[in-house]
Amino acid sequence: GESVGLHLPTLSVQEGDNSIINCAYSNSASDYFIWYKQESGKGPQFIIDIRSNMDKRQGQRVTVLLNKTVKHLSLQIAATQPGDSAVYFCAEKSDGGTSYGKLTFGQGTILTVHP
């Protein structure tokens, strides 16, 4: 079936560096993508989203890039801080002709930020 997956399961960076987390998706019909951050023992926390009619969207210290040609999504975190250490998931909106929050999550990338 259709799926969303990540290239790298772990990423270690130094505090202050920029981080890039990648995600590949296989459903070419997907039109909405979200990045979530999950800290240990907590539920996923919304970071940023992007619709398929956009290539780039920026938030506070985060940027999401979407390349529909190769079905690739990335999350860039500027000036990474220890508090950014968490598991990051990309998720795809599975509309199937409807429009509600039925998401397909990727496997996740563990980001570790060293002081």
Added chain:
Amino acid sequence: NAGVMQNPRHLVRRRGQEARLRCSPMKGHSHVYWYRQLPEEGLKFMVYLQKENIIDESGMPKERFSAEFPKEGPSILRIQQVVRGDSAAYFCASSPRWGENEKLFFGSGTQLSVL
């Protein structure tokens, strides 16, 4: 403004017992979703409910699992005759409306352990 509340945080059951997981959505939210997360995996959609209605249960196992969202009170995910394979983190999410770019707000989850 309280977020999505789930209880219990941890639930231990022996094989064959019943597990009841509760979710109170954010104030003003009438849409509830249940997701399951196995260790080191992304979240998997289970069911989407509105008040007194199951809208999409395509991710629910055919047997032993049921969900409800009554007119009054929390949403309940019920697992009958639990088996060890049911051990997972169960997350509830809510959203305010049926729309295209829904942002789901997740609770902290219930960790179910089946002995």
